[in-house]
Amino acid sequence: MKKCFILVFFLTSTILGANAQLLPSVQFGLKAGLNFSSLKSEDGGWLDASTRTGYQAGIWARIGGAGVHFQPELYVTGKSSEAKLVGTDEEGKVTFTSLDLPLLLGTRIGLGPVGLRIHAGPVVSFVVDKSIGESLGQVTEFSEYKNQAWAVTGGLGLDISNFRADLRYEHGLSELSKNDAAPQKLNLWTIGIGYRLF
Template structure:
């Protein structure tokens, strides 16, 4: 009788655990990290940009159970690039401060407190501050930038208990310059560490 009782308890706990994984869930947390960005012209001939380090800090949420989850995020992001205009031989630093809103779909591999995540989706950025070096500000191609940009991002994440670690690549889709003859896009890598509050 004891053996049957133990088997029944094991089967019941397994079924309840599996069902818990299938139920939709909601998570919310905070996150901070670094980005490594550069601003480039599409052809690469007239704008030579080197990568600089920036920051990001904000909040994230995750909605969904086993299988696919939806993960919206909101960050204050500082992006920076060291730019050199090839023809004009001008150099300067360009920085953008933006509110970034990634809308990600992902899946999680693993059960319990540890798991590997794969995420991808669009990012819309609302530029709140633009700072262009004095030398570059005199060049028409650099003096006018749009206040909104789109990108696509994807990467891997790791969950360890309440901690979250992410590494992603973000590819700019929108032309930042208002001058169509001088298209520019921002591409960046990000590394972030987050904590699940609930």
């Protein structure tokens, strides 16, 4: 009877341990950082846009076990660009404040509290505020921007204990301007620091 009990206990412990390894872990944290964005015309021939610094702040989650993980994030992001119409004196600052939702797939290389991550995925942005410099605002091509945009992002991340660091490039897929004659896309680099709460 004692041997039977030990055997049942051993089998139960083994099964529960195996299931625990299969169950995905869940992490949640905060993140803030800087972005360096530029607004570019499709052909590059009529809009000269310089890179300007913006910000991001929000939350992230990571769901997954060994191998691949899913990492949804939600940020308030400020993006801006110094834009100039080529061949004219029309110039000004274009700014966007948006809610950005990256949906990333990634993998982690490393053991214990230190690991290197590789991740990529789509980003959908919901513009909540936009501002166009007075001079540019008088030009037809800059009269209206869309309220939603899609992009794709990818980059590297580093985990050290509860701290997270990320470097990413985001490439705009959507035309931002409602004027089809003036296609524009926003591209940016982001550097972020995060902290895992649990």
